[in-house]
Amino acid sequence: MIDVATVKRTLRINHTLLDGDISTAISEARLELVRAGVAADVAAGEDPLVERAILTYCQMEFSNVNKIEKYEEAFRVQLDNLRKTPEYNGG
Numbered sequence: 681m682i683d684v685a686t687v688k689r690t691l692r693i694n695h696t697l698l699d700g701d702i703s704t705a706i707s708e709a710r711l712e713l714v715r716a717g718v719a720a721d722v723a724a725g726e727d728p729l730v731e732r733a734i735l736t737y738c739q740m741e742f743s744n745v746n747k748i749e750k751y752e753e754a755f756r757v758q759l760d761n762l763r764k765t766p767e768y769n770g771g
Contacts, residue, residue, distance in 0.1 A: 682706055682731045687738045702738065709737035717763035719770035730768075733758040 684702045688694070693702075713723040713733065723730060736758055740751035762768045 681726050682734045687735065690735050691739065691742050693742075698742070702742075705738045705741045706734060708741075709734040712737065713759065713762065716759050717769050718759075719768060722762075722768050722770075727768075729758070729762060733762060 684699050684706070687702050687706065688699075691702075710723045713730065714720050718730070733755060736751055736755045740748060740755055743751055
């Protein structure tokens with residue numbers, strides 16, 4: 681399950697100063713998945729592809745300016761693939 685601790689490990693953050701922001705980013709990522717067409721129950725679950733997309737979203741949100749576009753494009757591709765797949769869009 682994606683949680684603040686998982687994202688912090690991925691981002692190599694070892695303090696608590698950003699915990700609230702990370703929690704918000706996780707929620708934003710799930711909402712963005714739903715907005716784009718991923719079923720709400722899938723976006724709220726523990727599917728590995730959904731979790732990877734959430735981690736990528738968080739990397740985009742917390743990366744330095746040189747890497748934002750890279751993570752943004754990766755998230756866009758992951759999001760597009762998820763929303764087009766019947767198992768993920770409820771279709």
